[in-house]
Amino acid sequence: MSWRQLFAAMMLVSGSAAMGADESPVRHRIMLVEYGTGKNRILEVAEDGKPVWEHRPESICVHCQPLANGHVVYACGGSPTRVQEVDREHKVVWNYFGRCEQIMTSDRLPGGNTLVAEQGPCRVVEVDPRGKIALAVNVPVKAPSAHNQMRCVHALDNGHLLVANEDDAVVREIDADGQVVWECPAGKFVYEAIRLKSGNTLIGCGTDKRVIEVTPQKKIVWELTAGDVPEVNLNWITSLQVLQNGNYVICNFLRGQEGRGAHAFEITRDKKVVWNFADHSLVGMATTVKVLEEPSPSAAADLVLAEFEDWSYGDWQTAGEAFGLGPAPGRLATQGPVGNFEGQGLVNSFVQRDKTQGTLTSPEFEITRAYINFLIGGGARPALECVNLLVGDKVVRTATGRNSDELEQSSWDVRDLLGQKARLQVVDKSSGAWGYILADHFVESAHRRGRLVGNVPDPHRR
Numbered sequence: 001m002s003w004r005q006l007f008a009a010m011m012l013v014s015g016s017a018a019m020g021a022d023e024s025p026v027r028h029r030i031m032l033v034e035y036g037t038g039k040n041r042i043l044e045v046a047e048d049g050k051p052v053w054e055h056r057p058e059s060i061c062v063h064c065q066p067l068a069n070g071h072v073v074y075a076c077g078g079s080p081t082r083v084q085e086v087d088r089e090h091k092v093v094w095n096y097f098g099r100c101e102q103i104m105t106s107d108r109l110p111g112g113n114t115l116v117a118e119q120g121p122c123r124v125v126e127v128d129p130r131g132k133i134a135l136a137v138n139v140p141v142k143a144p145s146a147h148n149q150m151r152c153v154h155a156l157d158n159g160h161l162l163v164a165n166e167d168d169a170v171v172r173e174i175d176a177d178g179q180v181v182w183e184c185p186a187g188k189f190v191y192e193a194i195r196l197k198s199g200n201t202l203i204g205c206g207t208d209k210r211v212i213e214v215t216p217q218k219k220i221v222w223e224l225t226a227g228d229v230p231e232v233n234l235n236w237i238t239s240l241q242v243l244q245n246g247n248y249v250i251c252n253f254l255r256g257q258e259g260r261g262a263h264a265f266e267i268t269r270d271k272k273v274v275w276n277f278a279d280h281s282l283v284g285m286a287t288t289v290k291v292l293e294e295p296s297p298s299a300a301a302d303l304v305l306a307e308f309e310d311w312s313y314g315d316w317q318t319a320g321e322a323f324g325l326g327p328a329p330g331r332l333a334t335q336g337p338v339g340n341f342e343g344q345g346l347v348n349s350f351v352q353r354d355k356t357q358g359t360l361t362s363p364e365f366e367i368t369r370a371y372i373n374f375l376i377g378g379g380a381r382p383a384l385e386c387v388n389l390l391v392g393d394k395v396v397r398t399a400t401g402r403n404s405d406e407l408e409q410s411s412w413d414v415r416d417l418l419g420q421k422a423r424l425q426v427v428d429k430s431s432g433a434w435g436y437i438l439a440d441h442f443v444e445s446a447h448r449r450g451r452l453v454g455n456v457p458d459p460h461r462r
């Protein structure tokens with residue numbers, strides 16, 4: 001008996017649990033979205049196959065994102081179309097109402113913002129926890145019907161977006177200006193693509209009944225076709241997930257094929273199905289199936305470098321007069337309202353209006369996370385009004401405000417500097433208009449939180 005026949009046989013007897021390579025059954029707790037009029041619901045199913053939590057979206061829902069705190073983020077495609085986060089008591093704890101025709105998917109980012117895939121017109125907006133739009137990127141599509149313009153969207157480490165354009169049957173990588181920097185043909189009704197750590201892209205090819213992994217040069221280096229896994233009855237590939245063990249969880253939307261095959265399965269790189277979910281009495285058709293994994297222990301927590309909540313700058317050194325004796329409680333002198341800083345204090349060099357100049361320099365610290373996230377405002381005057389990251393005396397990253405008293409969340413990608421000793425320096429070297437800088441809340445993090453400042457070389461740029 002071949003592996004394939006063995007698994008097919010086991011599926012008939014054991015339903016959702018198949019045997020792993022180590023002969024112990026693989027069991028997963030999952031969250032799924034069941035599709036269909038009257039059936040549309042978000043369902044959590046425990047390892048033993050029993051449903052343990054159910055939520056009924058107010059209108060058409062095809063996608064959900066379970067969060068580590070037990071909450072769920074999902075989009076409602078009906079009117080008013082929106083994205084919302086609910087807790088276990090079904091209370092809406094966060095929402096965003098779209099002005100577009102329809103929203104079908106969203107993606108909560110690790111830093112707390114949410115990407116929303118708006119259709120009609122087709123654009124991705126990044127919404128912060130207060131509901132403010134931090135970023136809006138137009139997505140060029142050919143599809144005339146709003147409903148079919150875009151499914152899943154993901155943020156990439158380089159600050160770009162990876163979107164699945166359903167009706168165009170392509171996956172596109174788009175920069176913050178809305179320029180397509182990479183594009184790869186996918187199947188009809190492509191629902192999701194994921195950029196892997198290797199830099200390759202995993203694409204679920206919709207009703208083409210296959211999943212492919214492509215290099216930046218679009219060479220297919222891995223492919224799963226219906227013939228590889230006849231027992232699951234590949235029909236319409238929707239959600240994808242990469243597990244911590246490197247296996248893929250693939251959702252198989254059984255529209256038109258109800259009752260036959262599996263709603264979802266876990267597959268190894270050598271194409272062994274080690275788990276499947278195929279309870280057809282519980283679920284008719286599923287558009288999203290997510291395995292609920294414990295967070296990886298290797299995920300490092302954020303490290304706060306400075307939050308400027310004290311009366312003094314502590315061990316940060318000032319030079320010149322621009323930074324006064326300590327953090328500001330907000331606006332200074334004749335300044336307009338200063339907004340969007342964290343807590344009660346921030347760095348504000350408007351001490352004697354634009355006139356004063358100086359620097360504020362942190363003690364040396366080691367770069368131990370992929371990103372440094374911070375809030376910045378004030379003048380848009382490169383080298384004159386800026387925040388710099390110094391290694392030795394060399395400026396290795398810089399950022400300025402954008403002529404605004406509203407601070408903006410920004411991030412440096414510092415992966416190439418990991419392990420190096422560095423200092424932060426806030427600089428005010430001008431006395432003219434917008435001759436001041438605002439800064440607050442420097443945090444080392446495994447995750448980008450805001451607008452990416454400065455770029456890293458990108459193999460996907462054509």
Ligand SMILES: [Ca+2]
Pocket residue numbers: 307308309341342343344345346440441
């Ligand atoms: Ca602060």
Ligand SMILES: [Ca+2]
Pocket residue numbers: 322349353354355356357428429430431432435436
């Ligand atoms: Ca100044």
